[in-house]
Amino acid sequence: MPDEPDEPDGSDGSDESVEPDDIWGQFAVSLAEMARDLLAQDSVQATLDRIVEHASVLIGGCDDAGILTVRRGEVYSLCATSDLVRAADRIQQELREGPCFDAVVDRHQVYAIDDLREPHERWSRFAPELSRFGMGSTMGFLLFTEDDELGALNLYSRRPHAFDDMARRAGWVLASHAAVAFSAARTHQQLSHALETRHEIGEAMGILMERHGLSEETAFKALKKASQDRNVKLREIARQVCGTGERPD
Numbered sequence: 001m002p003d004e005p006d007e008p009d010g011s012d013g014s015d016e017s018v019e020p021d022d023i024w025g026q027f028a029v030s031l032a033e034m035a036r037d038l039l040a041q042d043s044v045q046a047t048l049d050r051i052v053e054h055a056s057v058l059i060g061g062c063d064d065a066g067i068l069t070v071r072r073g074e075v076y077s078l079c080a081t082s083d084l085v086r087a088a089d090r091i092q093q094e095l096r097e098g099p100c101f102d103a104v105v106d107r108h109q110v111y112a113i114d115d116l117r118e119p120h121e122r123w124s125r126f127a128p129e130l131s132r133f134g135m136g137s138t139m140g141f142l143l144f145t146e147d148d149e150l151g152a153l154n155l156y157s158r159r160p161h162a163f164d165d166m167a168r169r170a171g172w173v174l175a176s177h178a179a180v181a182f183s184a185a186r187t188h189q190q191l192s193h194a195l196e197t198r199h200e201i202g203e204a205m206g207i208l209m210e211r212h213g214l215s216e217e218t219a220f221k222a223l224k225k226a227s228q229d230r231n232v233k234l235r236e237i238a239r240q241v242c243g244t245g246e247r248p249d
Contacts, residue, residue: 027170030058031177038181047185048079051178055155056081059171061162062155067143068092069151070104078151084133085156091129098126100140103152110172112139115160136160139168141175143182150182197235204238212247222249 034054041047052065059065066085067078075093080086092098099111113120116131116138130138136159143150153175157163163171201223208219223241226248227234237248 023166027058027173030054031174034058034174035177035181038178039184041185044182044185044189045079047181051153051181052079052081055153055171055174055178058174059155060164060167061137061157061159062167062171063158063162064156066154066156067151068100068104068154070101075101084135085154087133088130088135088138088154088156091126095125095129097123098140099123099138100152100154103140103142107142107144109142109144110139110168112163112168113137114163117160130156134158137162139163139171141171143175143179150179150186153178197238200235200238200242204241207241207245208247211245222247225249 034050037054038047038050041050048067052067055065056062064080064082064085066080066089068089069076069078073096075089077086077089080089088098088100092101099113102108103111113123113127114137116127116135118127120127135156137157139155141153141155143153153171155163155171201220204223205216205219208214208222209216212219214222223234223237226232226237229249230237240246241248
């Protein structure tokens with residue numbers, strides 16, 4: 001399978017009563033609504049939860065969805081629409097294999113298993129394990145931006161061969177939009193934390209300067225030294241000073 005799906009060719013074998021252009025037009029409108037919804041979320045976790053909810057509704061054949069990431073070989077389940085998805089994440093962690101696991105580890109954009117009941121050379125252990133849980137087919141899409149590799153969006157169906165070419169293309173497009181929203185939410189959260197940390201450190205320095213007669217430079221050095229000596233984040237030291245009014249050293 002190529003790394004990036006071709007542009008939609010207008011074929012649609014799932015519903016002959018609806019013109020392909022109409023289907024993609026409706027999908028585009030739904031993606032725009034999804035983008036607005038994701039931007040309205042107030043946290044990274046809320047953004048992730050809404051991504052999988054939208055995926056389970058917008059991608060044809062999808063029954064469940066989830067997002068996982070892999071850090072130093074360990075699988076972390078970031079969100080899921082059901083316990084079945086969480087079980088699939090645990091299986092990929094235990095076996096160190098699966099389309100979603102490999103999408104993250106190999107930086108490959110799309111992986112899929114059309115029929116989990118059939119022997120699969122690449123995922124010979126993973127496929128039958130998922131089949132026992134009642135899953136029929138699955139796809140994994142790398143969630144990434146130019147600067148970030150974020151994880152994989154996992155789509156599951158209880159039916160074999162549930163994901164046709166249109167579903168794969170739609171999944172890839174949705175995953176691309178989701179990755180941007182995920183990255184933006186994470187950046188916003190990091191900036192918010194940085195501002196909060198700066199405020200708390202500034203408040204702690206003000207307390208040390210006022211109550212203990214320290215200069216601005218000495219107050220900051222006292223906070224930094226306590227952080228290093230105790231192996232505690234500078235923000236936590238600042239919080240302690242704000243709470244007690246005492247010098248950290």
